[in-house]
Amino acid sequence: MTKVSMTVNGQPVSGEVEGRTLLSTFLRDTLGLTGTHVGCDTGQCGACTIHVDGASVKSCNMLALEAEGAQVATIEGMSNADGSLGRIQQAFQDHHGLQCGFCTPGMVMAAAALLAEIPKPSEAEIRRYLSGNLCRCTGYHNIVKAILAASGQDVGAEYAA
Amino acid sequence: MPADGGIGAPNKRREDVRFLTGKGRYTDDINVSGQAYVWFLRSNVAHGRINSVDTAAAQAMPGVIRVFTGADFEAVGGIPCGWQVTDRHGEPMQEPAHPVLAQGKVRHVGDPIAAVVAETVEQARDAAEAIEADIDELPAVVDMKAALEPGAPKVHDDLTGNLCYDWGFVEENREAVAKAFDAAAHVTTLELKNNRLIANAMEPRVAIGEYNSATGDHTLYTTSQNPHVIRLLMGAFVLGIPEHKLRVVAPDVGGGFGSKIFHYAEEAFCTFAAKEVNRPVKWTATRSEAFITDAHGRDHVTKIELALDADNNFTALRTETYANMGAYLSTFAPSVPTWLHGTLMAGNYRTPLIYVNVKAVFTNTVPVDAYRGAGRPEATFQLERVIDKAARELGVDPIALRRQNFITEFPYATPVAVEYDTGDYVATMDKLEEIADLAGFEARRAESAANGKLRGLGVNCYIEACGIAPSHLVGQLGARAGLYESATVRVNATGGLVVMTGSHSHGQGHETAFPQVVAEMIGIDPNMVEIVHGDTANTPMGMGTYGSRSLAVGGSAIVRATEKIINKAKKIAAHLMEASEGDIELRDGQFSVAGTDKSVAWGDVTLAAYVPHNYPLEEIEPGLEETAFYDPNNFTFPAGAYACEVEVDPDTGKVTIERFAAADDFGNIVNPMIVDGQVHGGLGQGIGQALLEQAVYDEDGQLITGSYMDYAMPRADDVPSYVVDHSCATPCTHNPLGVKGCGEAGAIGSPPAVVNAVVDALQRAGKDVTHIDMPLSPSRVWQAMNP
Known part of the structure; x- marks a missing residue:
């Protein structure tokens, strides 16, 4: 077992891990940050997407030890300071961009990375960027709509109650 | 759009807040104090005879608590099938045994041979690799028609061949359909496959078994669409645990699409092993494991024929389908190619004569069961493809041909046993x-x-046929279960409500939609209504969520229970206002006496129910809580x-x-x-x-x-x-x-x-x-x- 230290959502953390321990396992089991989900074992589904030093990363594709000293952001750090939903999170709720919620943390993290890269993406750019994140519930329609809305673009009629 | 957030309003989903902030509580997020972990050694051959399974080396590995094999499960039952189909000749289907861990033979890649329970998941996995399973590989059958050839390898040695059943529907119409084809002006024939699919809910399956040796109580946390069904099937048929000693919890579940309806061996294993090792036992499927253990869907091979008269009216339809069951019968597998498929072959059209033949076949593949639509997509695909082909052969517009043959009067009794209302x-x-x-x-x-x-x-x-279903009807068709749904509505003293439903939400938004129904009926804010589901300890016996049934059946149970609440509340209101019960009206959360300006608020009545100082105790009991079971009549x-x-x-x-x-x-x-x-x-x-x-x-x-x-x-x-x-x-x-x-x-x-x-x-x-x-x-x- 080896000690690993990093900053997660602004907080310094550390723990003992095996060489083979995945970053996703460290986040979930050692730190109890269970918002990061594991949906596959081949790096294909994207449910475990987080940010490491500002880049979108599949945390099941990275060893915990590789994140030594890194700045890590997870879904638990995406809310506003007052605890309310952040901009992207709010857009997902407003546009019904989630159903079972399992892929959602990865989708939100991927969307945040996309909008940091391309502030006003087209629908085609969103769909291409999300091709590393699987959703089985929504048919992607409302995820795309939510991200368009989060980027400040007009998506037509909203489901405003 | 209603301004009150009741029926018809696009209310935003309340469950989203926890899912969007990483605070959902899925089964793998649950860790029970003292839990051990299981790793399954699974067959890497599709068909083989087990000579021996040597676990000595694995047992001696670091952290290993116990290694289990099929021999440990000889005294308990097998995984049951919940639906019996009767074949064309009146005989029951062939129903093979399905042990929790393989006994004697392995029958598909992924069939569990042994299981290691250890302190950590890594230790369990390492030890599983040290198990020596001596298995003679046997020829496998994968293709359904090949599996029915004489001399084909038998998936189950004790059955008569690989045919599960040969089903005819409606068998009495077989000859009449043949005559209609003989008289047809045009016949269109199409051979097609409905491709085998894997549901792939994004959350892999998880099971955690827990046993309290002081009380003898078992708890199973599992990724299920229907925790009560799992409690009944596993308790009664596999492990012999009565319902009152077994609690099944299905918390937030990350999608199901049918694949999480069924009772799986891993659920029984974790429940059984937790008592054996006196430790909670947790299993989390890898996605690779999910591919070879979750029930697959579809996999039909069909020949369909459509007969038309000279005016392009449909006169008869005939199909022959081979349906893959896989190596064992999953929970509802036999019903999918039969009652969920044959009864839909009329589609939207007036076709007076229909005959459906289905041969269900065992093969050395993962069991096949319901996947989103379950039988109805297979029926629709055949029918809508053959109609399209007919239109092209006849040189008519495919839409016009459909319109010409539409059913236009309702109710309509189809020749395949259902009545469209x-x-x-x-x-x-x-x-x-x-x-x-x-x-x-x-x-x-x-x-x-x-x-x-x-x-x-x-x-x-x-x-499609949804809202399954009338219990008396499905009982006649072979279901070994009722298909009602339940609801308990508990009104608290200060007016808020908790609705405990037997259905289960794994993405459908019940926590948002169901309160809209109750709020509409009483005339209150939907935020005063909380939905509880997914735990057999605090919900009434229910049949769960599949077949697009939750609102039609579960929602109806909520309506019936809420009606009982309102009826009782009106009695209380009548007493409080010294009026006749028949004169009490409920609108916008206010009880009033018709034709007067007297009224009392919802909260006044609910408080009176629990603080019955001024209360008709000689007529009704205190409290305001009602349960309803709703069994649909179609x-x-x-x-x-x-x-x-x-x-x-x-x-x-x-x-x-x-x-x-x-x-x-x-x-x-x-x-x-x-x-x-x-x-x-x-x-x-x-x-x-x-x-x-x-x-x-x-x-x-x-x-x-x-x-x-x-x-x-x-x-x-x-x-x-x-x-x-x-x-x-x-x-x-x-x-x-x-x-x-x-x-x-x-x-x-x-x-x-x-x-x-x-x-x-x-x-x-x-x-x-x-x-x-x-x-x-x-x-x-x-x-x-x-x-």
Whole structure:
């Protein structure tokens, strides 16, 4: 077992891990940050997407030890300071961009990375960027709509109650 | 749109807040103090005889608590099947044993041979690799027709061959159908496959067994769509634990699509092992494990024939289907190709004579069971493909041929045993033509052609039977269960309500939609209503969520329980206002006396129920809590019409979906936002089936699409945005909400639309192509274009 230290959502953390321990396992089991989900074992589904030093990363594709000293952001750090939903999170709720919620943390993290890269993406750019994140519930329609809305673009009629 | 957030309002989902902040509580997020971990050693051959399983080395590995093999489960029951089909000759289906861990033989890749329980999951996995299983590989059967050949290897040595059943429906019509074909002016025949799929809910399955040795109580946390069903099946048939000593919890569940209906061996293992080792035992499936253990879906091979008279009226329909059961009978597997398929073969059309023959076959593959739509997509695909082919053979417009044969009067008793209560297929087709802008197709086709692409249009209808189901009817059909749903409505003293439902939400938004129903009935804010589900300890016995039944059956139970609440509350209100009960009206959360200005608020009445100082104690009990069980008296019949426009690249065969429109009749709508989302999701899965997905076995029974690198899941850039509409509503006549169910429609209606569109594109380009089997991969389409 080896000690690993990093900053997660602004907080310094550390723990003992095996060489083979995945970053996703460290986040979930050692730190109890269970918002990061594991949906596959081949790096294909994207449910475990987080940010490491500002880049979108599949945390099941990275060893915990590789994140030594890194700045890590997870879904638990995406809310506003007052605890309310952040901009992207709010857009997902407003546009019904989630159903079972399992892929959602990865989708939100991927969307945040996309909008940091391309502030006003087209629908085609969103769909291409999300091709590393699987959703089985929504048919992607409302995820795309939510991200368009989060980027400040007009998506037509909203489901405003 | 209602301003009060009641029925019909697109309320935002309250469950989203926890899912969007990482605070959902899925089964793998649960860790029980002192838990150990299990890793299963699974067969890597499709068929083999187990000579010995040597666990000594594994048992001696670090952290290992105990190694289990099939021998440890000889004293308990096997995984049961919940539906018995009777064959054409009146004989019961063949029903093989299904041990928790393999005994004697392994019958598919993934069949569990042994299980290691250890302190950590890594230790369990390491030790599983040290187990020496001596297995003689046997020839495997994968192809269904080959499995029925004389001398084919037998999946189960103690059964008579690999035929599970040979089912005929309606058997008495067999001869009459044959005569109608003899008299037909035109017969269209089509042979097709409904491709084998894997549900792939994004959350892999998880089970945690826990045993309290002081009380003898068992708890199972599991990724299930129906915790009460698991409690009953596992408790009564496998482990012999009565319901009052077994609690099953299905917390937040990350999608199901049918695959989490069934009782799986891992659930029984963890429950059993927790008592044996006196430690909680946790199992989390890897995705690779999910591919070879979750029940697969579809996998039908069909020949369908449609007979028409000289005026193009449908006169008879006949089908012969081979349905893959896999190596064992999963919980509801026998019902899918029979009662969930044959009864839908009338579709939206007046076809007076129908005969359906289904041969269910055992093979050395993962068990096959219900997947979104379950039988109904298979029925719809055949029917809507053969109608399209008939139209092209006859040189008539496919939409006109459908319209000509629509059922237009309701109720309508089909020749396949069901009665449609309502519908308006003309209206949904009219709506489809409008929202899909079919009038603009030719212009779009010309534009595609200018870009060197072949554009095609596919249109089809669908009908499904939802809201399963009348218990007395399904009992006659072989179900070993009732199919009611339950609700307990508990009103608290200060007026808030808790609704405990037997249905289960794993993406459907029950926590948001169900309160809208209660709020509408009482006239209060939906935020005063909380939904509890997913735990047998605090919900009434219920049958869970599948078959688009939660609102039609579970919602109806909530209505009935709420009606009881209102009736009792009116008695209390009458007492408080010294009025006659018959004069009490409830509106906007206020009880009033008709024709007077007297009123009391909802909260005054609920408080009186629990602080009964001024209360009719001689007439009614204190408290305000009611339970209802609702057993429907018919299925519901959602229906609709779908249109797909594709472009085919003539150089590569690649198909892209350019437009997709869905006009559905779901009856009344409680939350239109959620309904749209359900349709979108179904369309995504149906388009996935049509273009991308297929579980492929090689001839030795190895699953060669065993990961997301090989099994092509639809991704965001594979699918279009959709145009959906559910304004053509003919309310269900027999449930109190007038609702029909919307969860499966998209997956049922979309595959034929895609295939019809591709065939249309190729035929318009002069290609002699009448059918391509799904998935319509570029290579298949290219080969069809270039024979």
